[in-house]
Amino acid sequence: MNSLQPGLSRKQQPKGFHGHxxxxxxRSIVSGTYPENSLLPRDAELQERFGVSRTxxxxxxxxxxxxxxxxxxxxxxxxVLARKGWNLFDPDILQWHAxxxxxxAGFLFSLQEMRLALEPEAAALAALRRNDAQVExxxxxxxxxGDMTISGPEFVQYDLRxxxxxxxxxxxxxMRAISALVEAALVATFTVSSPIPNTERxxxxxxxxxxxxxxxxxKDPEQARSAMRTVILEGIGRVSEVxxxxxxxxxxx
Numbered sequence: 001m002n003s004l005q006p007g008l009s010r011k012q013q014p015k016g017f018h019g020h021x022x023x024x025x026x027r028s029i030v031s032g033t034y035p036e037n038s039l040l041p042r043d044a045e046l047q048e049r050f051g052v053s054r055t056x057x058x059x060x061x062x063x064x065x066x067x068x069x070x071x072x073x074x075x076x077x078x079x080v081l082a083r084k085g086w087n088l089f090d091p092d093i094l095q096w097h098a099x100x101x102x103x104x105a106g107f108l109f110s111l112q113e114m115r116l117a118l119e120p121e122a123a124a125l126a127a128l129r130r131n132d133a134q135v136e137x138x139x140x141x142x143x144x145x146g147d148m149t150i151s152g153p154e155f156v157q158y159d160l161r162x163x164x165x166x167x168x169x170x171x172x173x174x175m176r177a178i179s180a181l182v183e184a185a186l187v188a189t190f191t192v193s194s195p196i197p198n199t200e201r202x203x204x205x206x207x208x209x210x211x212x213x214x215x216x217x218x219k220d221p222e223q224a225r226s227a228m229r230t231v232i233l234e235g236i237g238r239v240s241e242v243x244x245x246x247x248x249x250x251x252x253x
Contacts, residue, residue, distance in 0.1 A: 017052045021060035024050070026092060029069055029080055031100035039077040040070065067093060091180035098184055105243040108192070111185035112239075115232045118178055119163065123212055123228035124221035126169035134169040138213045141165060146206040152196040156186055162209060166228075169216065185235075193238035208234060 025046075028034050040046065047057050061078060064070045068086045072078040086093055097107065126134070141162035145155060163182050167175040195201040208231050215224035 017050065017056050018060055018063075021046075021050050021052055021057060022063050022092070023096075025060065025064060026067075026069070026096045027100050029064070030093065030096040034080050036080055036082050038080050040080065042077065069093070089178070089181060094180050094184040098187060105192075105239065105245055108185065108188045108239060109236065109245070111181060111188070112232060112236050114178075114181055115185055116229065118175065119166075119182070119232060120225040120228040122167050122170040122172070122175040123216065123224040125172055125175070126166050127216045127219050127221040127224040129171045130169040130216055130219075134165065135213070135217045137165045138162060138169065138216060139210075142206065142210050142213050145209060146203075148199065148202065150196070152190060152194045155194070155196050155202075156190050159190075159209070160186055162213075166212065166216065189235045189239055193242050195238075205231075205234065 025034075025040070034040055041049070043054065043057055047054060050057070052060075061070065061072055065072060067090050069081060070078050071081055088094070126138075130138075141158050144150070144158040145162065150158070160179075160183050163186075164176070164179050167179060167182075170176075190196075195205045208227065211227040212224055212231065215221075215227050
């Protein structure tokens, strides 16, 4: 699976040895190399593996512990905690899921359900609070998405920037803060099923995004909410076509 687009919604990974240790251990945990409830290798082994000091390793482990992924215990070691306790809104954890190929259909549908819960309201708020410059930016990204010569990755990038612009126009900082979740969902969805290079599907997807922009410009929160919901449901539908599963009609069992 393609990794998330760097430098857009998510923070840059910490540089240097500290960042390298965090990334490598994080990906190993997410991928299942170190399963839930297992113990990580001893500190001395990890220091040798990564070529870092005890101080650097300990700081990296503290960062992972703060994300809810591990729990160091004296005389026992560092245990990988159950996935249900991880901070799944954390941009790094979402990134590691994508990089490790750990976004399966169930995880992806869960991301999309979160989008359904949040993004329609962001669009409605944007319709009430946007200024002219924000409307202009929203339409700018719709037009970029509509370029029939763009590549799949470019389409994802412009789509993400559009959703970020809408979140910013909502003037609710929490809506902007979920952009890493939106990014993970978009990248994973388009990896499974992309409207590019299907010309008709490309045009339809763009027009449905344009409907969101139009409703925001018209200060119509109900229409903006509905149009955003339609866009997200379209993405769920594309994944359902590929996987044969529909999370809105099926239950886990």
